[in-house]
Amino acid sequence: MSVLPILQWPDPRLNTRCDPVGTDDISALIADMFETMYAAPGRGLAGPQVGAMLRVFVMDVGWKDGEKTPMACIDPEVTWRSEEMATGPEGCLSMPGVLAQVTRPAEIRLAYTDQGGVLREDHLTGFAAICAQHEFDHLNGTMHFAHLPETERDRLLADYGALS
Ligand code: NI
Numbered sequence: 764m765s766v767l768p769i770l771q772w773p774d775p776r777l778n779t780r781c782d783p784v785g786t787d788d789i790s791a792l793i794a795d796m797f798e799t800m801y802a803a804p805g806r807g808l809a810g811p812q813v814g815a816m817l818r819v820f821v822m823d824v825g826w827k828d829g830e831k832t833p834m835a836c837i838d839p840e841v842t843w844r845s846e847e848m849a850t851g852p853e854g855c856l857s858m859p860g861v862l863a864q865v866t867r868p869a870e871i872r873l874a875y876t877d878q879g880g881v882l883r884e885d886h887l888t889g890f891a892a893i894c895a896q897h898e899f900d901h902l903n904g905t906m907h908f909a910h911l912p913e914t915e916r917d918r919l920l921a922d923y924g925a926l927s
Contacts, residue, residue: 764794764795764797764798765795765798766795766798766799766802767795767796767799767813767814768813768814769799769803769808769812769813769856769857770811770812770813770814770857771857771858771859772855772857772858772906772923774857776811776814776816777811777812777857777901777904777906778904778906779811779816779904780902780903780904781810781811781816781817781818781901781902781903781904782816782817782818783817783818783838784817784818784819784837784838784876785838789815789817789819789837790878792810792815792817792819793819793821793835793878795813796808796810796813796815796819796820796821796835797821797823797833797835799813800821800822800823800856801823801826803856804827805854805856806822806823806824806826806827806890806894807820807821807822807823807824807894807895807897807898808820808821808822808856808898809898809899809901809902810901810902811901811902811904812856812857812901818837818838818839818902819835819836819837819838819902820835820836820839820895820898820899820901820902821833821834821835821836821898822834822836822891822894822895822898824890824891824894834877835877835878836873836875836876836877836895836898836899837875837876837877837878838875838876839873839874839875839895839899839902840873840874840875841871841872841873841896841899842871842872842873842874842884843871843872844868844870844871845868845869845870845871846868847868847869847870848866848867848868848869849866849867849868849869849892849893850864850865850866850867851864851865851893852864852865853865853893853897853907855897855906855907857906858906858907858908858923859926860922860923860926861919861922861923861926863907863908863910863911863915863919864911864915865893865897865907865910865911866910867892867893867896867910868892868896869888869892870886870887870888870892871886871887871892871895871896872884872885872886872887873885873887873895873899908920
């Protein structure tokens with residue numbers, strides 16, 4: 764296993780739609796993605812953030828609170844979104860130093876293949892629902908700030924630009 768470099772915005776790969784994994788064995792990539800996410804340290808990491816242009820993300824929403832719950836999602840699809848929305852601060856390992864106040868559906872259902880090759884469908888709530896939507900967006904080349912109103916988006920991009 765190895766820690767991979769994390770691409771930083773505005774790398775164009777972060778704006779690119781990823782390809783399905785299908786039946787390819789990507790267990791080595793997933794192991795590296797978990798190691799990279801824990802080292803960052805972060806709670807979610809999507810393939811394109813390490814230059815793997817495939818529809819896969821990993822997340823672990825509990826590990827920073829002492830409870831490891833690793834989850835790898837291959838070829839995920841959001842099959843249901845709640846009408847109830849939630850707003851909260853989101854960071855991104857590809858855009859360190861800034862937070863976006865993003866509004867998203869509070870709950871979702873996510874269908875995906877796990878790291879063992881098992882097809883699953885989970886009902887996600889709370890931070891897990893938000894994190895999964897953030898990572899799912901990466902697979903479509905969408906950054907968190909795309910959800911912001913224009914003035915907030917401009918401010919976030921200016922703040923980020925001032926950091927580099
Ligand atoms: Ni991100």
